[in-house]
Amino acid sequence: MAITLYEIVAAGDARISNNCWRTRMALAHKGLAYETRACRHVDIARICDSRRKGLPVIEDGACVIEDSWRIAEHLECAYAHGASLFDGEAGRAFALFVHVWLRPAVHLPAVQMLAGDLHDRLLPEDRAYFRSRQEARFGRTLEEMQADREGRIDAWRELLEPLRACVLDRPFLGGERPLYVDYVVFGTFQWARMISPFRLLADGDPLAAWFERCLDLFAGTGRAVDAFY
Amino acid sequence: MAITLYEIVAAGDARISNNCWRTRMALAHKGLAYETRACRHVDIARICDSRRKGLPVIEDGACVIEDSWRIAEHLECAYAHGASLFDGEAGRAFALFVHVWLRPAVHLPAVQMLAGDLHDRLLPEDRAYFRSRQEARFGRTLEEMQADREGRIDAWRELLEPLRACVLDRPFLGGERPLYVDYVVFGTFQWARMISPFRLLADGDPLAAWFERCLDLFAGTGRAVDAFY
Numbered sequence: 001m002a003i004t005l006y007e008i009v010a011a012g013d014a015r016i017s018n019n020c021w022r023t024r025m026a027l028a029h030k031g032l033a034y035e036t037r038a039c040r041h042v043d044i045a046r047i048c049d050s051r052r053k054g055l056p057v058i059e060d061g062a063c064v065i066e067d068s069w070r071i072a073e074h075l076e077c078a079y080a081h082g083a084s085l086f087d088g089e090a091g092r093a094f095a096l097f098v099h100v101w102l103r104p105a106v107h108l109p110a111v112q113m114l115a116g117d118l119h120d121r122l123l124p125e126d127r128a129y130f131r132s133r134q135e136a137r138f139g140r141t142l143e144e145m146q147a148d149r150e151g152r153i154d155a156w157r158e159l160l161e162p163l164r165a166c167v168l169d170r171p172f173l174g175g176e177r178p179l180y181v182d183y184v185v186f187g188t189f190q191w192a193r194m195i196s197p198f199r200l201l202a203d204g205d206p207l208a209a210w211f212e213r214c215l216d217l218f219a220g221t222g223r224a225v226d227a228f229y
Numbered sequence: 230m231a232i233t234l235y236e237i238v239a240a241g242d243a244r245i246s247n248n249c250w251r252t253r254m255a256l257a258h259k260g261l262a263y264e265t266r267a268c269r270h271v272d273i274a275r276i277c278d279s280r281r282k283g284l285p286v287i288e289d290g291a292c293v294i295e296d297s298w299r300i301a302e303h304l305e306c307a308y309a310h311g312a313s314l315f316d317g318e319a320g321r322a323f324a325l326f327v328h329v330w331l332r333p334a335v336h337l338p339a340v341q342m343l344a345g346d347l348h349d350r351l352l353p354e355d356r357a358y359f360r361s362r363q364e365a366r367f368g369r370t371l372e373e374m375q376a377d378r379e380g381r382i383d384a385w386r387e388l389l390e391p392l393r394a395c396v397l398d399r400p401f402l403g404g405e406r407p408l409y410v411d412y413v414v415f416g417t418f419q420w421a422r423m424i425s426p427f428r429l430l431a432d433g434d435p436l437a438a439w440f441e442r443c444l445d446l447f448a449g450t451g452r453a454v455d456a457f458y
Contacts, residue, residue, distance in 0.1 A: 086319065087317055087318065087319040088316055088317050088320065088404075089316065089320075089399075089403060089404030090315065090316040090319060090323055090403035090404060091317065091318075091319025091320060091322075091323070092404070093323060093395045093399070093403045093404060093410075094319055094320070094322060094323035094326065096394055096395055097323065097326070097327070097391040097392070097394065097395055097402075098326070098391075100390055100391040100394040101330070101390075101391040104390075105334075161329055161333075162327075162329040162330040163326070165325055165328075166325055166326055170318075170322070173322055173326075174318060174319035174322045175318030175319060175321070176318065179319055181319070181322075
């Protein structure tokens with residue numbers, strides 16, 4: 001039985017969620033067949049067993065699993081015969097570290113730089129909630145958050161230095177082959193290219209070349225979607 | 230022939246350098262005999278082949294290697310028969326990531342919180358240079374940097390969340406066994422306990438228990454030195 005992936009939907013049926021892209025890539029890495037179900041924010045509490053608060057959620061036979069990290073651990077354990085997502089215990093720890101580090105240090109500052117563009121890509125009924133939540137959190141309008149992004153992008157790129165170090169002499173973050181840690185980071189850059197023409201990575205950045213390699217994975221599953229670049 | 234480790238010396242012949250502790254632990258992990266040579270900052274340019282700018286430096290037969298990360302890579306390669314420092318390619322990447330991440334994100338903010346205490350532990354002839362360099366960098370006196378540390382420690386501890394996640398259900402950062410990534414982080418906490426009574430980790434923090442486990446490694450080599458706690 002195919003796995004079902006519930007993922008957030010944006011305008012035009014676009015699947016822009018960074019966390020859902022992590023799971024998409026993990027499923028492809030394991031070579032697993034899956035179907036996706038588009039889900040609006042307001043519908044999350046109604047899916048599966050009605051106990052879910054966020055997406056992605058996967059339904060895998062009798063198992064319902066929420067949260068991109070827990071899904072990755074489930075896939076690694078339940079489909080141990082497939083290519084490993086972690087490459088051992090230390091590689092699992094690397095992925096977990098980056099999973100915890102990325103959101104506050106990298107992803108949320110990126111949300112601020114792309115806030116207005118992101119708003120415009122959401123389903124019309126999700127926009128007011130997104131605006132009020134973000135503006136309350138940061139004390140500025142979405143348009144103000146985005147306005148001075150050219151002045152903030154260099155400092156943001158500097159935060160990526162630990163990731164950059166890993167791909168200076170290796171094709172992927174964990175070495176010669178892509179691993180779940182790549183997909184954790186890929187999610188943010190895939191989300192960015194689907195919602196905004198603003199480039200988070202400079203031409204010539206080793207991470208830009210790494211991202212292109214990720215877009216090529218699994219017959220170009222990441223590259224195939226509508227995006228700004 | 231034993232390896233020679235050149236390391237920075239503080240007052241009372243104390244070997245407080247976080248980077249040098251990384252190398253000490255890596256040498257112990259590999260089960261390698263080594264001798265240490267205490268070195269003052271002003272003497273670094275005179276050791277070995279007179280081309281060195283920072284410590285640690287190791288002399289291993291005909292090889293002279295500078296920089297804690299390059300030393301770890303050398304040891305892993307030259308002593309491949311010993312216990313691995315990295316546990317595979319993904320584990321190597323984890324250690325490299327943490328090596329690059331730790332200094333700006335974690336260690337330098339800790340230097341600011343311990344600046345006055347650190348000053349007082351340096352060799353008398355190193356104090357004026359340390360003071361002028363740090364005060365120029367941060368625009369405050371060492372005493373000012375340290376003064377409001379109680380108000381900053383909670384935010385600093387929050388930065389450790391990715392590390393904490395790794396030891397919630399594992400004894401060491403990379404899993405069941407200690408690896409070089411542990412020593413990268415250990416260096417900062419060992420340095421801290423040798424220079425200041427101010428506790429960087431709260432009682433009950435899973436990282437405090439992890440640090441105690443690191444102090445026990447290799448017959449308590451880290452625990453054996455003079456320290457405040």
